Amino acid sequence: MLSFIGIILGLTLFIILAFRGHSLVLSALGSACVMFLFSGLSPIEGLAAHYLPGLAGFIRDYFLLFLLGTLLGRLMSDGGSAKRIALSLARLISRSRKNQKFYCILLVPSLYFLLTYAGITGFVVVFTVLPIAKDLFEQTDTPWQLYCCGGAQTISSAVLAGSLQASNVYAGDVCGTSITAAPLLSVIATAVFVLVSLVMLRVTAARVERSGEGFLPSGAAIRAAQVDQGLPEDRLPGLLPSLLPLAVVLLLAAGLGWDVVVTLLLGCLLTIAVCRKNLLPSLKRSLSQGTASSFGPILNVAATYAIGTAIKGLEGFTFFQELLSRLPDLAQGAGLGMLAAFIMASVTAPIPAFGEQMLAHYANAGLSAAMAHRMMTVTSFTSIAPHNAGISNAASLLHLPYGSCLKLYIIYTYVPGVCSLLACLAAIALGVTG
Secondary structure (H helix, E strand, O other): OHHHHHHHHHHHHHHHHHHOOOOHHHHHHHHHHHHHHHOOOOHHHHHHHHHHHHHHHHHHHHHHHHHHHHHHHHHHHHHOHHHHHHHHHHHHHHHOOOOHHHHHHHHHHHHHHHHHHOOOOHHHHHHHHHHHHHHHHHHOOOOHHHHHHHHHHHHHHHOOOOOOOHHHHHHHHHHOOOOOOOHHHHHHHHHHHHHHHHHHHHHHHHHHHHHOOOOOOOOHHHHHOOOOOOOOHHHOOOHHHHHHHHHHHHHHHHHOOOOHHHHHHHHHHHHHHHOHHHHHHHHHHHHHHHHHHHHHHHHHHHHHHHHHHHHHOOOOHHHHHHHHOOOOHHHHHHHHHHHHHHHHOOOOOHHHHHHHHHHHHHHHOOOOHHHHHHHHHHHHHHHOOOOOHHHHHHHHHHOOOHHHHHHHHHHHHHHHHHHHHHHHHHHHHOOOOO
16 A cells, blocks of 8 residues: 555656756656655666666667657758748638638648658647747637647647557557557547647637637747747748658558658658758758757656556555456546556556556457557547646747646637547447447
């Protein structure tokens, strides 16, 4: 029982420290040490036996995935192809005469979904989307804080079959499936998530129109900030060449089943070829900065993943298992997925940490490995938690109060996320098997 109390206290400490903006790595180390002390282990012994092997193993297995996904995003940003895609979509919205605020709010989730579906991390996408969204939000006099409604939608990109998001790849590793596992269930989950999100965004836009809310006051700080606008439009590649690397990556990985790391590498090479005029003069800088910017995200995810490996090695974890065992097997799998995603505040870390346990619960419930794979990604919406690094990063870059960002992220993720999960459970009950 003392070990269980230590796990609760350690997790609480981790959430509080991360929520207050402390380093995720140091917060994870500190919380793990609390757990070890309550479990009768010295911190050094616990770290060496449980925590560090998990951290090192995660980096060993997934470093290339993070590195190449980040490099692809950096090359698309520096080469101008990401900005061309964003500008093309923004131009369509600016030409509409009706519902401009609704379409403006819709710009952000559309771009996030497209780019993150192709495997580019949201930490990179924000640098491309933000300056374009800022101009469009200001032109249409749309409240700036509503940018957060779109950023929250990136969760759905991991749910759709074929996604190159890390969590979809990890689920395939755990379940022995491909990234296109359970396509019908993935379409149901994604369709419900998107439909509910569209309804919420439309209602929000209508409320804004009625109340007369505008870009200010929430946009005052971002208006005063020096936002990097990137390359001028006359130096950007065309839309079709800009889309080519993403299309090839998705075709090879999702359509032909190629290894994701290989396809991301090819995507990087294609981006260099398509954007060679912009990239070749400063290619060394782009590659160096892209590589450096990948270290933070992978270390943060590895540090939170290692908390999960540490918890599984402690005596108190059996108490969690006993509590879950009182639920039906399907609920045990979904419950463990949502709990792990919330605790670790990550879409990616819970699956390699607790995926085998989730797979066992789903198998006992009669689900195939492919269906278990998809359920693991569907339950990841609870990763939007107070200690999620992506929210604090967004608040800083958007020049918005953290509290208002957190509120919007949670509302616009949990509501469609719960609806999506319920739709999947209903589909399973009705006999959907793929």
